[in-house]
Amino acid sequence: MPPAVEMLGIRKTFPGVVANKDVDFTVEKGEIHALVGENGAGKTTLMNILYGLHQPDAGTIRLWGKPVEIRHNADAIRLGIGMVHQSFKLVPSFTVAENITLGAEPRHALGLFVDRQAVLKNVTALSKRFGLQVDPTARIRDLPVGVQQRVEILKTLYRSADILILDEPTAVLTPQETDDLFAVIRSLVASGKTVIFITHKLREVMEISDRVTVMRDGQVVGTKNTKDTNPAELARMMVGREVLLRVNKPEAHPKEPVLRLENLRVRDDRNLLAVRGISLEVRAGEIVGIAGVEGNGQRELVESIVGLRIPETGKILLNGQDVTARSIRDRREEGISCVPEDRLVRGLALPATLEENLIATFYFKPPMARGPLLSLQATGDFAREAIKTFDVRAVSKDVPAATLSGGNMQKVVLAREMSANPTLLIVAQPTRGLDIGSIEFVHQRIVDARDRGAAVLLVSAELEEVMSLSDRIAVLYEGQVVGTIDAAHATEQGLGLWMAGITDGGSESRKEAAHG
Amino acid sequence: MADMGGLDKSLQPKSARRAGLQRQLRSAAQRSIRIILSILASMVVGSLIMLWYKQNPIQVYIWLFQGAFGSQRAIFISLQRATPLIFTALASMLAFRTGVFNVGVEGQFFVGAIAGTYVGYAFRLPTIIHLPLVLLVSFLAGAAWAYIPTIMRQKLGVSEIITTIMTNYIATFLTSYLVNYPMRGTPTTPETPFVQPTAKLAQFVELPGGLGKGSQAHVGIFIAIALVLVLWFVLKYTKIGYEWRMAGISSRFSQFAGINMDRVFILGMLVSGGIAGLGGAVEIIGVWRKYKDLFATGFGFRGNLAALLGRNTVFGSFVAALFYGSMEAGALGLEWSAGLPRQLIDIAVGLIVFFMAAEGMWDFVASKKGWSLSGLLRRSSGKPQVQGG
Numbered sequence: 001m002p003p004a005v006e007m008l009g010i011r012k013t014f015p016g017v018v019a020n021k022d023v024d025f026t027v028e029k030g031e032i033h034a035l036v037g038e039n040g041a042g043k044t045t046l047m048n049i050l051y052g053l054h055q056p057d058a059g060t061i062r063l064w065g066k067p068v069e070i071r072h073n074a075d076a077i078r079l080g081i082g083m084v085h086q087s088f089k090l091v092p093s094f095t096v097a098e099n100i101t102l103g104a105e106p107r108h109a110l111g112l113f114v115d116r117q118a119v120l121k122n123v124t125a126l127s128k129r130f131g132l133q134v135d136p137t138a139r140i141r142d143l144p145v146g147v148q149q150r151v152e153i154l155k156t157l158y159r160s161a162d163i164l165i166l167d168e169p170t171a172v173l174t175p176q177e178t179d180d181l182f183a184v185i186r187s188l189v190a191s192g193k194t195v196i197f198i199t200h201k202l203r204e205v206m207e208i209s210d211r212v213t214v215m216r217d218g219q220v221v222g223t224k225n226t227k228d229t230n231p232a233e234l235a236r237m238m239v240g241r242e243v244l245l246r247v248n249k250p251e252a253h254p255k256e257p258v259l260r261l262e263n264l265r266v267r268d269d270r271n272l273l274a275v276r277g278i279s280l281e282v283r284a285g286e287i288v289g290i291a292g293v294e295g296n297g298q299r300e301l302v303e304s305i306v307g308l309r310i311p312e313t314g315k316i317l318l319n320g321q322d323v324t325a326r327s328i329r330d331r332r333e334e335g336i337s338c339v340p341e342d343r344l345v346r347g348l349a350l351p352a353t354l355e356e357n358l359i360a361t362f363y364f365k366p367p368m369a370r371g372p373l374l375s376l377q378a379t380g381d382f383a384r385e386a387i388k389t390f391d392v393r394a395v396s397k398d399v400p401a402a403t404l405s406g407g408n409m410q411k412v413v414l415a416r417e418m419s420a421n422p423t424l425l426i427v428a429q430p431t432r433g434l435d436i437g438s439i440e441f442v443h444q445r446i447v448d449a450r451d452r453g454a455a456v457l458l459v460s461a462e463l464e465e466v467m468s469l470s471d472r473i474a475v476l477y478e479g480q481v482v483g484t485i486d487a488a489h490a491t492e493q494g495l496g497l498w499m500a501g502i503t504d505g506g507s508e509s510r511k512e513a514a515h516g
Numbered sequence: 517m518a519d520m521g522g523l524d525k526s527l528q529p530k531s532a533r534r535a536g537l538q539r540q541l542r543s544a545a546q547r548s549i550r551i552i553l554s555i556l557a558s559m560v561v562g563s564l565i566m567l568w569y570k571q572n573p574i575q576v577y578i579w580l581f582q583g584a585f586g587s588q589r590a591i592f593i594s595l596q597r598a599t600p601l602i603f604t605a606l607a608s609m610l611a612f613r614t615g616v617f618n619v620g621v622e623g624q625f626f627v628g629a630i631a632g633t634y635v636g637y638a639f640r641l642p643t644i645i646h647l648p649l650v651l652l653v654s655f656l657a658g659a660a661w662a663y664i665p666t667i668m669r670q671k672l673g674v675s676e677i678i679t680t681i682m683t684n685y686i687a688t689f690l691t692s693y694l695v696n697y698p699m700r701g702t703p704t705t706p707e708t709p710f711v712q713p714t715a716k717l718a719q720f721v722e723l724p725g726g727l728g729k730g731s732q733a734h735v736g737i738f739i740a741i742a743l744v745l746v747l748w749f750v751l752k753y754t755k756i757g758y759e760w761r762m763a764g765i766s767s768r769f770s771q772f773a774g775i776n777m778d779r780v781f782i783l784g785m786l787v788s789g790g791i792a793g794l795g796g797a798v799e800i801i802g803v804w805r806k807y808k809d810l811f812a813t814g815f816g817f818r819g820n821l822a823a824l825l826g827r828n829t830v831f832g833s834f835v836a837a838l839f840y841g842s843m844e845a846g847a848l849g850l851e852w853s854a855g856l857p858r859q860l861i862d863i864a865v866g867l868i869v870f871f872m873a874a875e876g877m878w879d880f881v882a883s884k885k886g887w888s889l890s891g892l893l894r895r896s897s898g899k900p901q902v903q904g905g
Contacts, residue, residue: 308772329774340772349766360762360773364755372754 628793658793
């Protein structure tokens with residue numbers, strides 16, 4: 001039996017970069033094939049070529065043994081390839097069934113009107129056939145992320161995809177949702193589909209895949225049977241050297257409190273109460289991790305501490321001073337630094353150069369400023385130094401931030417925020433979308449900041465990250481802290497229950513509840 | 517020791533710089549080709565229209581370019597037409613760079629012009645005080661006019677696009693009223709008295725040497741050029757310049773970094789309005805020497821356009837304003853020499869600007885047609901396709 005997908009000698013160059021160098025990639029029918037590699041290794045480019053979004057400069061593609069030409073993604077869909085992108089492409093105000101059939105709706109005899117009955121019937125039948133439970137009449141905007149992803153998968157199945165490409169599907173899911181997704185993937189394979197699974201979480205590779213292909217620098221390093229390999233070997237293949245899979249963290253020595261939140265209440269953009277009475281303390285020399293499913297008030301909490309959002313009530317005390325009404329710059333000058341969760345929106349100005357990005361919190365004071373003038377000597381020196389210290393891989397300080405890979409972008413943000421020697425460092429989703437090498441780097445820097453005496457507030461949707469980095473963990477659910485616990489005593493199951501809003505002691509004893 | 521071979525993607529600095537230079541040269545070459553294509557395309561469409569009107573298009577375009585660049589007089593007329601456009605283009609550019617869509621340059625230009633005119637005829641002062649005073653007052657008047665939409669956005673959250681358009685109307689009618697009634701100089705026509713000799717900018721013909729006979733080009737062009745240099749310096753070498761640029765690139769990033777966005781926005785808008793007002797006064801005391809009702813319209817809008825054509829850069833806006841001014845001068849020459857209907861000429865010039873503004877269209881056309889123009893321009897032209905079965 002010929003393989004489902006054969007990509008031979010694929011080569012793709014973008015201006016200045018070779019994204020794929022003569023890549024050979026084969027996927028057998030009915031397997032779950034994990035495609036792993038650091039960001040910028042070329043995985044997504046390769047899959048975009050298969051899906052017809054890019055044209056290769058050289059190479060051939062065969063499906064089921066037959067050479068094919070894929071010029072547009074319409075060709076790919078016709079050939080039975082479906083792709084679920086990292087960011088979903090759904091219409092929020094449409095129902096599940098409407099989204100699934102959009103663009104290929106069953107129509108009444110004349111072809112003018114959509115046959116709504118048939119839409120509903122087809123979608124119900126489809127979801128039953130593959131065991132993907134959805135309510136076809138629910139509106140997308142009301143559904144949790146995990147279900148939206150299921151809709152995306154159904155969309156490809158509706159277009160009779162036999163080969164499914166999932167681009168980092170677990171990046172947005174809770175542990176429970178990930179388990180559900182894996183069950184779905186297994187049932188798809190059982191019904192004869194072939195799945196290509198892009199990820200850089202090695203735990204998931206080990207759990208779900210049959211075979212795994214590792215890419216690095218645009219080339220395939222190797223393909224292994226999953227049962228014949230282990231995470232350490234895969235990590236080494238991805239990075240090209242040995243990698244620490246655990247964070248190297250000495251014991252914490254917390255000192256005086258740096259940040260104190262007193263009964264903070266904050267509204268979100270829709271004017272709903274997103275933070276509902278949070279009190280919290282972060283001391284110098286400790287990392288406090290905020291765990292929780294995204295959308296439970298983390299964003300608003302961070303924005304109010306930084307000064308982007310004015311709390312409705314409550315107090316924010318920094319080193320004993322009330323900063324609740326102070327400007328963002330004042331707070332930064334008082335020692336707050338923040339690695340924001342929206343790296344591409346808040347953390348960086350993408351079209352601006354690295355230098356312009358790096359000096360944004362320093363340019364107004366000596367040595368960079370001399371009266372109203374900027375010293376380009378000083379800003380340039382600072383930028384070069386920061387790029388060197390934080391190991392940013394860039395051609396020069398004068399390239400736009402947009403040209404960097406995700407990991408290097410995050411290094412630029414870290415370089416700027418850590419160069420201020422903050423007394424309070426807030427890091428939100430610090431390693432989202434980063435590759436192993438960069439994650440290791442970022443984690444080490446966070447621990448270093450703590451050991452230099454900074455108070456660190458870590459917000460992350462990755463439970464593993466919170467557990468391995470934090471000294472204390474607070475779990476956020478619907479805008480409230482449902483519990484705090486020493487990281488040493490925390491278990492994944494226990495935190496998972498808290499994240500779902502389930503506390504063992506009822507509402508009175510939410511804080512400091514006994515655990516695990 | 518860990519093997520870093522796989523990670524070491526950093527290039528040698530020197531070769532990197534060379535690669536960067538090559539990239540810049542290549543993109544400059546691509547841009548030039550696209551501009552030339554734009555001009556050619558506009559000529560093709562323009563020619564069709566002219567043929568329809570039974571005119572010889574080749575002759576018309578030759579006259580157009582002769583009228584813009586063909587003689588000393590032509591060049592000076594081009595300069596004269598370009599001078600106010602440089603001011604309004606720079607005003608627009610600064611606002612756009614700051615992230616504000618100031619469509620009110622037109623009104624700020626008029627208000628600056630009339631304020632400058634008043635100071636010009638109502639006071640008797642030595643030149644060394646009078647001239648700077650006219651310029652200063654016109655700058656402040658333009659800035660003050662820009663303050664209305666600014667404060668409405670800051671306090672009430674009204675989009676500056678709407679309010680600047682509305683204040684344009686108010687400015688037009690307000691100046692019209694002033695010229696018709698309180699500031700009227702002669703009973704016969706709606707215009708102010710002449711400004712004092714001490715408040716004039718000399719025209720080149722009035723200077724020894726008498727350059728540019730037949731034009732009203734004046735030394736205000738040097739003020740415009742000085743302003744180009746000042747703005748370039750401010751944007752590159754000052755704190756407020758950095759803040760303006762960053763605010764324009766990403767307001768959400770700038771806010772997060774602690775930049776006071778209110779201050780940056782207000783200052784950007786006021787300086788933009790001030791530059792427009794300054795341009796109005798320079799046009800009056802250089803060319804007209806008095807304010808005539810409706811002495812000119814559309815400088816603001818053409819300035820907006822020139823800034824966009826110049827990709828919102830200081831020098832780009834300057835060059836685009838010069839080009840636009842030249843085309844207008846050429847159109848004037850054509851009207852005199854060829855007796856073509858003015859509307860036809862305006863269409864020809866409008867088409868050139870339209871196609872230049874639609875530069876991005878080339879990429880679009882290329883991507884739709886399956887042949888890649890940018891691919892042709894890149895070195896890797898004959899790119900192999902995936903073999904089909």
